[in-house]
Amino acid sequence: MGTLGFWRLAQADPEWIAAVDPDGTEHRAGDLLARANRLVHGLRGLGLQPGDGICGLVPNGADGLVLYLAAMQAGWYYTPVNWHLTGPEIAYIVSDSEAKAFFVHPRYLKEGARAAEAIEPHRRFLLGEDETDGFRRASELTDGQPDTAPEDRTAGATMHYTSGTTGKPKGVRRRLNGLDPDDSAELMTFLLGLFGITPGRPNAHLITSPNYHTAVTQFGGTALHMGHTLVYMDKWDAEEMLRLCERHGVTNSHLVPTHFKRLLALPEETRTRYDLSSLRWMIHAAAPCPVPVKWAMLEWWGDCVYEYYAATEGGGTLATPEDWKAHPGTVGKAWPISELLIADDQGEPVPTGTAGTIYMKMMGVPFEYKGDPAKTAANRLKEYFTVGDIGYLDEDGFLYLCDRKADMIISGGANIYPAEIENELMIHPKVADVAVFGIPDEEWGEQIKAVVEPAPGVEPGPELARELLASLEGRLSRMKWPKSVDFIAEMPREPNGKLLKRKLRAPYWEGRDRAI
Template identity: 90%
Template sequence: MGTLGFWRLAQADPGWIAAVDPDGTEHRAGDLLARANRLVHGLRDDLGLQPGDGVCGLAPNGADGLVLYLAALQAGWYYTPVNWHLTGPEIAYIVSDSEAKAFFVHPRFVEEGTRAAEAIAPERRFVMGEGADGFRPMRELTDGRPGTAPPDRTAGLTMHYTSGTTGKPKGVRRPLSGLDPDDSAELMTFLLGLFGVTPGRPNAHLVTSPSYHTAVTQFGGTALHMGHTLVYMDRFDAEELLRLCERHRVTSSHMVPTHFKRLLALPEETRRAYDLSSLRWMIHAAAPCPVPVKWAMLEWWGDCVYEYYAATEGGGTLATPEGWKAHPGTVGTAWPISELLIVDEQGEPVPARTPGTIYMKMLGASFEYKGDPDKTAANRLKDFFTVGDIGYLDEDGFLFLCDRKADMIISGGANIYPAEIENELMIHPKVADVAVFGIPDEEWGEQIKAVVEPAPGAEPGPALAAELLASLEGRLARMKWPRTVDFIAEMPREPNGKLLKRKLRDPYWEGHDRAI
């Protein structure tokens, strides 16, 4: 221990550019360190925050949210970055449920932040700027405070809320370690070490998705603790990503398959116009990646495309470029500190290549869903947990995903996995995005519905629907073909790539009881 961790690195080299905002503003490590230190002093002196207390932040990608993270993680607090796409009442639920002792709102999100304000006492609400009714300016906490390290530093943690694709979101809370913050940060670097990521400069990590997502915070924070520069995007734009990679000599990023699809849709001359020779660890997850899309990215970017499967709750798999090429479609093998278990409906292990519910566990990773012991217990099998995904292991221990259990279609007694159908339709050049799910059918129980977001220039209608179905000939059994195809202008996805399928599916099930 002793060479990594942001606070340690910033003291040793305060002039290192630790973060670049979406507008290009550069932030030196020493300045971020001083801001984080002042905030700790302020919250302790003004509001009496203690280790184990919670702090919520409603802030866009960039240095402002990073300062909240760096303050909480050296003061023993739980930091919850809040999804800025939520409405006021949804934000209020998280602020209240997390028992936050301070709530920070960026001026950009004041409207919904104000609607959420009743969840916390007025003296505990802060605006990261000026002039918001009902909020104290953050400078009241920080002005005149020392920029030096606070005493009694102890490691805090992020407490992310699961996305709430079913029911209300739940905070995933882990016990605090009591470690020195830099030692704790150094232990965190194990994750990026799995991908072969090396510490030190010159390295730059591109943040392509909202930093309220677990993986985005985890990968970005870990890269920072390894001494890498964080380069933030405000929102994903395919050509802007290429420009930033060239401009900042980006070496790593965390992406989702939707990003790949948009990158591959760029004209060939645009794709070739940028120098991407710095890329070393372009890591993706969060949604199934169609095999042809992954092959196309490997051909374009070379053997720097890594994949993993994991959950906020802990545990996961890793597919190196070499491992994936030998087992196309896999999400990899278990991490060295993780174990996988595939079981049937009775909770019994199943043989290789037999789909079942995926359970995982990770060494030393205990957690609970905050305030919901029933959900915590329901998702456990012995000391393994599940998020409800279905998959199988091959003979070599490589995991392949089928779908989420809740999304599985049962038609005529047969189990059909929408993800398999989505992957085949996604390949079509006239498809920008697609969702497949079951809708009520009097005879079969469920029939297969596809909802397609056409690619730019593709005309939605019966002709395109027929063309898409015909493209499945010889590639997918007829029993898996969608019975009908509907079109939508834009798919309801979270910015981390997660499809909000219930928003599409629920209208078809109104007045019907769904078996699953």
């Protein structure tokens, strides 16, 4: 060990441009290192110890990167918060994660201020030069602190929140490994090594999605630890992505199939205007990619399109371009440090080619859902875990997905959990019963549909639909709002009360290749 890890690389080459903000501002590695060091000194002054946590409500860019780099070398848990959430949803995460410091970017101050009651006033920090009631300026923490490396450096970890089908998100927490931060970072590079990604320059990693996603933090952080330049996008745009790839000589990125569909929709003259010869490892995941879309991308970009399947909880599969061409539709074979098991409802392994629940296990540090031993145990089979997805293995050990969780909606690569939306609609006095599920959407993969049984004497129709949606304002982020509401006289339920969601969903998916 000893050649990789951001802190080592930044000391060896402080002039290296380690990050480029969405507005084009370039950040030298030495400057980011100094900022991260000052932040560690400042937060230690606030009393933070290894094992404590910090939360960041920050957009893509260097500000969030500094929070990450500080936590990763001080033995803290860093939780990047989804900025689409409302104040109460953010407050839940700040409180549940037991954060000892909460950083908010001015752009998200409105909802961040609503969430601030979850943490003591002296632990709330506003980034930038603005001043506002209820927050300290983050510069108060760092002004006058030394740029030098803190003593007793120890590796931290990210703790991302993954929504559960019961609605409340759970933090996926791993025990800290106690390693030197650079050695720990070097171990992380194993993941990108699986794809054949090489360290050093001239490599640039394009960040196309919000930094609160697990994969974005993992792939971006790991690319940085390999000495790549991180190029951040603020809001994804197809042509802007091509421009940035040409401008910065992007070699690798992390995408979702919705990006591919938008890129392929660009006019031919736009697609051919940019030099994409630098692309080497364009990796995608998060939702099943339609086979024709994948073929079209391989045709356009060549053999640089890699796919994988994984979960925040760990483990996964990988399909190289060659693998996928030989097994179209696969999400790949198990990683060398990962194992797959396809099991029936009784937990028994099923034969090759037979669909069942996908279980995975990964060597290394096991995870737990923070504060929820029951959920941790419920998702386990021996040493394997599942997120509830259904799939099968072929004779060569390649995995194919049939369904991404029975009820989960995947829209534009984001996981949306119907139970959370149902819970919010159910409390409306005009609702007797409600079911939420995904229906086909050409652009997003799935869109959110709500089917409502009105309360007795309530007139169904567009006016009621508008009223129900309006009731979600401030309680549920807009990305979770149903796109449409249908009404039903009586919800189909079994005698034991179990909702027959499959029966409701089936008509919308008729003639579609989808397990329901």
